[in-house]
Amino acid sequence: MALKQYLQFKLSQKLSPQQIQLMKLIQLPTQAFEQRIKQELEENPALDTGKETSDEDKYDDEFDNSADEYDDNETINTDDINIDEYLSDDDVPEYRTQANNYSADDEEKSVPYAAGTSFTQHLRNQLNTFRLDEEEYEIAEFLVGSVDESGYIRRLISDILDDLAFTQNVFTTEEKIEQVLHVVHQLDPAGVGARNLQECLSIQLHRKEKTPDVELAIDIIDKAFDQFTKKHYQKLLQKFDITEVQLRDAIEEIERLNPKPGGSYAGNNRMVEHVVPDFAIKIVDGELELTLNGRNAPELHVSREYSNMMKGYKASKDKSRSQKDAVMFIKQKLDAAKWFIEAIKQRQQTLFVTMSAIMQYQKEYFLTGDERKLKPMILKDIADEINMDVSTVSRVANSKYVDTPYGTKLIKEFFSESMTNDQGEEVSTREIKKILETVIEDEDKKKPLTDEKLATILKEKGYPIARRTVAKYREQLDIPVARLRKKI
Structure with a gap:
C-alpha cells in the first residue's frame, strides 16, 4: 500500500489551559475555592499572599549557590526570554496600592474538632452495664457493630448467624441471637437495634410509662400497623372499639416517637457542614444591593523574591547554564502565578455580573420575598443578558448560595420553567x-x-x-x- 501526503483544512476550537483553569475556578463554591487557593500557594512558590515575607534573601542565596554547578565562563544565548515582561517599572508594587479593610480578627483560623465517641462505641460502652457471658458479649458486640446511622439492624438473623461463624468464629443459634438482640433493644437511645419501623416504634412505646393512651398505641402498632400506616382510621375504630378522641390521643403518642433513633445521638465526632454564601443581597432604601463574599477576592501577588531574582539575572553580564536553568524555572512559575491571579479576577467579575443579572431579573422576588413573584427563568435568559455561554451561567449557579433578607438560598432554585x-x-x-x-x-x-x-x-x-x-x-x-x- 503506497503512502500519500495531502493537505486538509479544517476549523477547530481548543480551550487553552488558562480557559480550562478559569472554568474550573468558576464552578467552585467559596469553601472549595479557598482550598484551591491554598493548594496553588503550596505548589507555586512564585505566588504569594498580601502579607510581607521576612526572609527576603532566601531565594537569592539559593540562586547564587546553584550557579557554582557549571562553568562560569560558559555563556548561553537567552535572547528568547524577555526579562522586562516580568519586571515592573514602578518601584511600588501593585499590591501595595490595594486597600486591606480587614482586621486581624477577620482572618480565617482552622477550627480543631474534638475527638468524640462514635455512635457504635457509645452503644458498646453500655454493654458493660449488663451481665453477659463471653459468647453473649461477642454476639452483642457484633449486633451493635451492625447498627446503621439511623439506629436499625437491617440484616436477617440468618445472615448474622453465618457472619458470626465465618468472621468471629462464634457458633451459636438463631434463638441465642434473638435473646441477645433483646438486650441490645434495652440500650439508649430507645428503639436502637430495631429491624424495621414497626419494631422501632414498639420498643419505644414499651419503654414509656403505661397509660391508657400508651397501651392503645402499643396495640395499634403491634396488632394493626398496616391499617395505621395506610390511615384506615375507620377500621381502627371498629377493630379496637374505641372513640375518635381515644384514637387521636393514641396517634399523638405515636407521633412523638423517633423513627430514626440513631439520629438523636449527639456525638462530638459529628462534623457539621456550614453553608457559606457566595453572595449577599440587601435592600437599601428600597433598592437591591449585591455584594460578593470577601473570601472570593483574596489578595494575591507575584512573590517579591522571584522578581528580585529576575532583576539579578538581567543585571548579570555573563550568564551560566545554571542561571539559564534557574531563570527558565522562574519564568514557568511566574507565568503560572500571573495566570492564576488573572483567572481569579475574571472569576470575581463573572460571578458578580451573572448574579447581578439574576438579581435584576428576579427583582420583584428579592424585594418582597414572595415566591409567587418569581419569573420563569432559564439559563439561556441570563446567558443572553450578559453575553456569555449557557455553560458559564450553569457553572455559576451550581452549588453556590446567596444570602437574602429571606434566608440563604441556592441560586439554581431561582431558575424554573414557564x-x-x-x-x-x-x-x-x-x-x-x-x-x-x-x-x-x-x-x-x-x-x-x-x-x-x-x-x-x-x-x-x-x-x-x-x-x-x-x-x-x-x-x-x-x-x-x-x-x-x-x-x-
Whole structure:
C-alpha cells in the first residue's frame, strides 16, 4: 500500500489551559475555592499572599549557590526570554496600592474538632452495664457493630448467624441471637437495634410509662400497623372499639416517637457542614444591593523574591547554564502565578455580573420575598443578558448560595420553567407550586383534597393544568397523597 501526503483544512476550537483553569475556578463554591487557593500557594512558590515575607534573601542565596554547578565562563544565548515582561517599572508594587479593610480578627483560623465517641462505641460502652457471658458479649458486640446511622439492624438473623461463624468464629443459634438482640433493644437511645419501623416504634412505646393512651398505641402498632400506616382510621375504630378522641390521643403518642433513633445521638465526632454564601443581597432604601463574599477576592501577588531574582539575572553580564536553568524555572512559575491571579479576577467579575443579572431579573422576588413573584427563568435568559455561554451561567449557579433578607438560598432554585395561564401570560412553575402548597395547607385534614380536586381549584385560580401535572408537582414538594394526609 503506497503512502500519500495531502493537505486538509479544517476549523477547530481548543480551550487553552488558562480557559480550562478559569472554568474550573468558576464552578467552585467559596469553601472549595479557598482550598484551591491554598493548594496553588503550596505548589507555586512564585505566588504569594498580601502579607510581607521576612526572609527576603532566601531565594537569592539559593540562586547564587546553584550557579557554582557549571562553568562560569560558559555563556548561553537567552535572547528568547524577555526579562522586562516580568519586571515592573514602578518601584511600588501593585499590591501595595490595594486597600486591606480587614482586621486581624477577620482572618480565617482552622477550627480543631474534638475527638468524640462514635455512635457504635457509645452503644458498646453500655454493654458493660449488663451481665453477659463471653459468647453473649461477642454476639452483642457484633449486633451493635451492625447498627446503621439511623439506629436499625437491617440484616436477617440468618445472615448474622453465618457472619458470626465465618468472621468471629462464634457458633451459636438463631434463638441465642434473638435473646441477645433483646438486650441490645434495652440500650439508649430507645428503639436502637430495631429491624424495621414497626419494631422501632414498639420498643419505644414499651419503654414509656403505661397509660391508657400508651397501651392503645402499643396495640395499634403491634396488632394493626398496616391499617395505621395506610390511615384506615375507620377500621381502627371498629377493630379496637374505641372513640375518635381515644384514637387521636393514641396517634399523638405515636407521633412523638423517633423513627430514626440513631439520629438523636449527639456525638462530638459529628462534623457539621456550614453553608457559606457566595453572595449577599440587601435592600437599601428600597433598592437591591449585591455584594460578593470577601473570601472570593483574596489578595494575591507575584512573590517579591522571584522578581528580585529576575532583576539579578538581567543585571548579570555573563550568564551560566545554571542561571539559564534557574531563570527558565522562574519564568514557568511566574507565568503560572500571573495566570492564576488573572483567572481569579475574571472569576470575581463573572460571578458578580451573572448574579447581578439574576438579581435584576428576579427583582420583584428579592424585594418582597414572595415566591409567587418569581419569573420563569432559564439559563439561556441570563446567558443572553450578559453575553456569555449557557455553560458559564450553569457553572455559576451550581452549588453556590446567596444570602437574602429571606434566608440563604441556592441560586439554581431561582431558575424554573414557564407555563401559560388562562390570560395568556407566562408564569413560573415555582409560582404554581407555591399556590398548590398553600391550598393543601388550608385544606380540611379530615377530608383532604384529591389531585383531581386540586387541579380544579388551580384551574379556577387561572392555572389550567392537568391532574397528572398536579401529581408531579405534589411529589416534587414531598407532599403525600390525599389518603395519607388525612387526620382524625
